[in-house]
Amino acid sequence: MAEDADPARRSIGARRNPDSAGAILEAAEAVLVEAGYSGFSIEAVARRARAGKPTIYRWWPSKAALLLEVYKRQKRVDIPDTGRLEEDLVGFLQNLFKHWRETSSGSIFRSLIAEAQSDETASAALAEYALGRPSHTVQIVERARQRGEVAEGVDSAPVADLISSYAWRHLLTNRLDQDEQSIRKAVGYVLRGIAAPGN
Template structure:
């Protein structure tokens, strides 16, 4: 197998060679020191003492690299409480708190902004969002299996609804939504998709 193809990264890869790990650490350091405005593949390459071709082999764009840096900043798991309303509320609480309390919020906001004017950034963000949509949709699939959610409820569409609330709060600086509000949002979504009793 071609070594380059064997080591080529995708957005959703979990593990990387040691050299890729060094590049990610360098990317985090550059972002922390210079901010998004000073973040570039060239700066990361200098910091990691790596060639730009090596970086572009694993990350086809600056945004793809930023998305992996963002993933390293995220510190929460998808909840499984046994109740879809509680799952959604817990998910939103954890996500907004993570964006608020770590560098992940500003990083993701800059990624969304860049995707509005850069085609490669837009593609990288779309690929990431598709993967997250699938992951968030697992909460809905579990709820279906428990008999909480209507059979015709589309997990991807519901995941988009949940993400839309979160993204809008990120982009408008409203990451301090309290638990009462998040529970109310979760209740509205859960009521809209709940399995109705026999009539």
């Protein structure tokens, strides 16, 4: 009863058809993958899920809310732990790019960014995502700090900001096929700026 506390979805009454919500989310993802963001419409999702539009609107207040929940259902990318900051960051970006290329996450995230430019809900969610709880990159840097790899006084936030900005832009400009050398070069420039004297 106190379970399932997603604030985006309405919580009135118990769901009679528990499959419905799941089928809608799966249909939404399928439509997004097959038809792209331009083909992503509530009507298309309803058709595909063999559901009525009112059923969708009963639980998600808007197209953006549905898109957001589809995004949240995506599996997170792995954070490598090699014991060296450079390898962790390069590996993370490689994992992320591969994940975005090979699953639907990439197009879903792109869609979310696009939707955020015209929908306030999506914009707020995206900002919260970008600023919210420690990102993967912050975790990686903080772990390196504990190992003593990071110079005194270095702030993790701007570092994480730089790295994930790099990832966003490559996603948005179709450059997820970047080879390891390019990634390593960019990461390296940031890294040398924050390395502890010893390293």
